[in-house]
Amino acid sequence: MIRDITIGQYYQTDSTVHRLDPRVKLLGTLLFIVALFLYKNPAGYALGLVFLLTVIKLSHVPLKFITKGLKGIMIVLVFTVLINLFLTPGTAVVSFWKLTITYEGIGVALTMLFRLTMLIMGSSIVTLTTTPNNLTDGLEKGLGFLKIFRVPVGDVAMMMSIALRFIPILMEETDRIMKAQLARGADFESGNIVKKAKALVPVLVPLFVSAFRRAGDLAMAMEARCYRGGDGRTKMKPLIYKKRDAMAYIILFSFVVISVWIGRWSVISGFFNSIYSSFIPK
Amino acid sequence: MPLILDHVSQVYNADTETPVKALDDVSLVLPEGQFIGIIGHTGSGKSTLVQHLNGLMLPTSGNVYYNGKDIADKDFDKKDLRKHVGLVFQYPEHQLFETDVFADVCFGPKNMGLSKKEAELAAFDALRKVDFPTELYYASVFELSGGQKRRAAIAGVLAMKPDFLVLDEPTAGLDPVGRYEILDMVSALHKESGMTIILVSHSMEDVARYVERVIVMDRGKVAYDDTPREVFTHEKELEGMGLGIPESTRIARMLKGKGIDVDPDVLTVGEAADSIFAAVTGRNK
Numbered sequence: 205m206i207r208d209i210t211i212g213q214y215y216q217t218d219s220t221v222h223r224l225d226p227r228v229k230l231l232g233t234l235l236f237i238v239a240l241f242l243y244k245n246p247a248g249y250a251l252g253l254v255f256l257l258t259v260i261k262l263s264h265v266p267l268k269f270i271t272k273g274l275k276g277i278m279i280v281l282v283f284t285v286l287i288n289l290f291l292t293p294g295t296a297v298v299s300f301w302k303l304t305i306t307y308e309g310i311g312v313a314l315t316m317l318f319r320l321t322m323l324i325m326g327s328s329i330v331t332l333t334t335t336p337n338n339l340t341d342g343l344e345k346g347l348g349f350l351k352i353f354r355v356p357v358g359d360v361a362m363m364m365s366i367a368l369r370f371i372p373i374l375m376e377e378t379d380r381i382m383k384a385q386l387a388r389g390a391d392f393e394s395g396n397i398v399k400k401a402k403a404l405v406p407v408l409v410p411l412f413v414s415a416f417r418r419a420g421d422l423a424m425a426m427e428a429r430c431y432r433g434g435d436g437r438t439k440m441k442p443l444i445y446k447k448r449d450a451m452a453y454i455i456l457f458s459f460v461v462i463s464v465w466i467g468r469w470s471v472i473s474g475f476f477n478s479i480y481s482s483f484i485p486k
Numbered sequence: 487m488p489l490i491l492d493h494v495s496q497v498y499n500a501d502t503e504t505p506v507k508a509l510d511d512v513s514l515v516l517p518e519g520q521f522i523g524i525i526g527h528t529g530s531g532k533s534t535l536v537q538h539l540n541g542l543m544l545p546t547s548g549n550v551y552y553n554g555k556d557i558a559d560k561d562f563d564k565k566d567l568r569k570h571v572g573l574v575f576q577y578p579e580h581q582l583f584e585t586d587v588f589a590d591v592c593f594g595p596k597n598m599g600l601s602k603k604e605a606e607l608a609a610f611d612a613l614r615k616v617d618f619p620t621e622l623y624y625a626s627v628f629e630l631s632g633g634q635k636r637r638a639a640i641a642g643v644l645a646m647k648p649d650f651l652v653l654d655e656p657t658a659g660l661d662p663v664g665r666y667e668i669l670d671m672v673s674a675l676h677k678e679s680g681m682t683i684i685l686v687s688h689s690m691e692d693v694a695r696y697v698e699r700v701i702v703m704d705r706g707k708v709a710y711d712d713t714p715r716e717v718f719t720h721e722k723e724l725e726g727m728g729l730g731i732p733e734s735t736r737i738a739r740m741l742k743g744k745g746i747d748v749d750p751d752v753l754t755v756g757e758a759a760d761s762i763f764a765a766v767t768g769r770n771k
Contacts, residue, residue, distance in 0.1 A: 216504060268501075377580075383542050384581040387573040388642060389565055389597030406593065409583035 213269075215332045221263035222333045225449045226342025229330045232452070235460045236326045239467070240319050245476040248467020249318050255459055256322055256329075265332050273328040274321065281320055288313040307483060336368035345443050359433050366422070374415060381410050487553040489516040489539055489571070489650065494548035496534055496706075508534040510706035511548070516684065518649060521676045523693035523714075524686045526703030527728040532686050533576070535703065536652050539684070540564075540571040569598050572648030576655045578639030582627040587618070587638045590627065594646040605645075612645035613638075616671055633664040637671075644675075651675065652684040657692060669696060694718070694732045694753040702729070715751045734758035741765075 221229075236252070243249055260270060274281070294308030331339070344361035351357055382392065385406045392403050466472060496509040508531045516522065516539075526532045537543040538550050541557045541564040550557045552567055575581065584590035591612055595605035613623060616637040627635060636656070644651065653672065657665040669685075673696045676683045687693050693700060693714065700717045702710040704727045710717045718724070718731045721739070730736075734755050741762065742750045749761040 380575065381581055383537065384575045384578065385593075386542060387540055387568055387575070388581075388594040389568055389646065390593075391565070391597065406581075406583045410580055414580055 213332065214335050215265045215269055217264050219262060219264040219333070220448070221259060221329070223448065224333075224452055225443055225445055226334050226338045227346045227443065227445075228449050228452045228456070229334055230339075230342050230346055232456050233327055233330050235456060237323055239460050239464050240322055240326075242464045243467035245467060245469075245473040247472050247476070248463055249315075249322075251459075251463040251466060252322055253318075255463070256326060259329060260325075263329060263333050265329070269332060270325050270328050274324055277320070277324060281317065284316050284320065285313045288316050307480075311480065337365055340365040340368065341439070341443055356433075358437060362433065370415075370418070373418070374411065377414055378407065378411055381407050381414075487570070487649065488518060490514070490551040491516075491538065492549045492551065494538060494545040494550060496531075496538070496543065497546045500546065507706050509538070509545070512706070512708055513548075514701065514708065514711070516650070516682070518682050519680055520682055520699055521673070521697045522682070522684045522699045522701060523697035524684060524701045524703060525688065525690065525693050525729065527688060529705075530703040530727070531706040532688075532703045533654055534706075536573060536654055536684065536686055539650070539652055540568045540573045542573070565598075569646050570648055571650040571652065572643040572646055574640050574643045574651070574653045574656060576658055578642070578656075579627070579632070579635035581642075582635065582639060584627070586624045586626060587630070588613070588623045590638065591641045591645050594642055598646055608645045608647060609641070612641040615644060615675060616641045617667075633660055633667065636660065636664075636668060640668075648681070650682045650684065652686070654686045655688070656685070657687070657689070665692070672696070688729075690718075690724075690729060690732045694735070702727070714753055718751070718753070738762070 236255075239248075240252060243252065260267060289305055289309045289312075290303050292306050292309035292312050294306035297305045297307055297310070299305070334342070340361045343364065344357055347355075347357050382390075386392075390403060390406055392400065392407075395403070491512055491514045494509055494512045495507065498506040498508055510531075512531075512535065524532050524535065534543065538545060541550075541562075544550075544558045552571070555562055557564070557567060582590050584593065588606075588609055591609035592602075592605045595608040596602070600608065618634070618637050618641060622630065622634065627638065630638065640653070640656065651672075656668050656672065660668065669692060672683055672685065675681055683697075685693065685697060697714060700710065700712065700714050701708060702717060702724070709723070709727065710720060718735055721731050721736075724730055732753060734752055734757070735750075738748050738752045738758050738761060739750045741748045746762075746765050747768065748765045749757075752758045752761050
């Protein structure tokens with residue numbers, strides 16, 4: 205029941221995308237998202253989609269797993285599309301009651317739909333193909349320059365990796381406690397919302413107790429291994445750029461530059477604009 | 487009412503590249519009144535198996551029947567099944583949540599729809615059965631020792647008055663004295679009330695002393711299902727499963743191998759001592 209939650213889920217397999225340095229993937233996602241917001245015409249989005257699908261294909265992660273992440277933000281997605289559809293001023297297509305759908309609204313709504321969907325899919329690719337530990341390592345190293353501004357990057361990265369590490373443990377614990385209470389006749393499904401919330405007390409209390417116990421144990425274990433945080437900590441598997449990472453960077457940058465150029469190129473944009481405006485009645 | 491498992495299989499992560507077959511074609515009949523030990527190495531599927539007994543998990547293929555009804559049926563009353571089949575999880579003290587012990591033990595019977603008074607009577611009865619110290623009935627669960635917490639948690643399941651009591655590693659993390667106290671208590675429950683006990687363990691010592699039937703699990707399959715004596719004749723195979731036989735049985739067999747006339751099928755330290763004593767005194771005469 206609890207296993208349906210997919211935050212930070214990692215899909216175990218071996219692929220080119222899995223083997224890439226996490227810094228490449230993080231920077232890549234960032235650039236991809238920026239690019240998505242720079243496109244001005246459908247050609248840009250089409251290129252972005254092709255790029256995204258190629259990466260998904262290369263990652264060997266079934267498409268099902270990636271679209272699963274979309275389910276969680278379905279409400280946000282529908283809401284954004286509807287708001288843009290009805291509240292963008294412009295030439296009316298249809299209007300009923302107090303609501304008006306405009307040509308401009310359809311355009312903006314479709315753009316937002318593509319942007320958000322691709323944004324979510326693009327970022328799920330990173331978490332699906334990178335182990336949480338690798339991800340924090342990548343962040344720690346990638347954001348290392350912030351140390352100049354006295355940001356404790358190492359400590360923050362440690363906190364993040366502990367937090368990420370605890371997600372599956374606590375989920376498993378929740379599952380176990382829920383089952384133990386079910387075995388004692390607890391009922392989590394029936395009743396109204398107040399009753400359902402009350403039914404969670406027998407799960408939440410032991411869960412908090414166990415989280416505190418685990419945190420205490422972990423702190424003790426870290427101290428016993430002389431953890432003192434701060435600089436100079438070495439890694440067992442330090443991140444080193446390989447040839448494939450350089451290749452990935454080249455492909456990535458060229459994709460972003462080319463697609464943004466095409467996506468904003470006045471000739472192409474003008475072409476699409478003329479098609480678009482031919483729909484709008486004068 | 488017997489529990490019947492008919493060709494039950496359970497597969498985890500079926501839709502990924504690494505599916506795990508936790509149970510592989512398990513067929514068992516668990517009649518009422520027996521004291522059964524389920525034994526297996528870590529990952530042999532024993533914990534998965536017991537979760538099928540009260541409907542917490544449903545088989546991916548195969549069927550589980552209670553009272554002649556398939557527990558996977560839509561109209562099957564799982565709550566009623568859980569009243570009859572009490573399951574005590576590993577480290578059951580982690581499920582305690584109420585402000586005091588007595589209130590926590592009342593949780594189960596209250597869920598079964600008993601009135602406050604009936605629930606309290608059932609809780610009182612259960613706490614007495616597990617020899618819980620009277621002066622601690624209203625203590626906070628955080629004030630208790632490990633063994634006391636374990637007893638309180640077992641009482642929480644016992645208070646529902648189940649016909650089957652399934653205990654998953656009830657002695658895990660306890661010291662030897664605490665272990666035998668818990669096991670003796672469980673054994674007394676079986677003798678006094680005729681309750682069916684299913685004891686899950688990875689320790690042959692624990693199981694050999696008490697149970698009348700041993701089910702050995704190995705990689706999701708039932709490897710043996712027989713009396714302890716019969717099962718322990720497969721010493722080599724058991725070692726291959728990472729299990730081995732009780733120390734006392736092993737020593738008796740070694741002595742037998744050296745030509746001393748002891749019973750090679752002893753199960754407990756007491757039996758071994760008696761048998762060795764008889765052999766030695768017999769020879770001296």
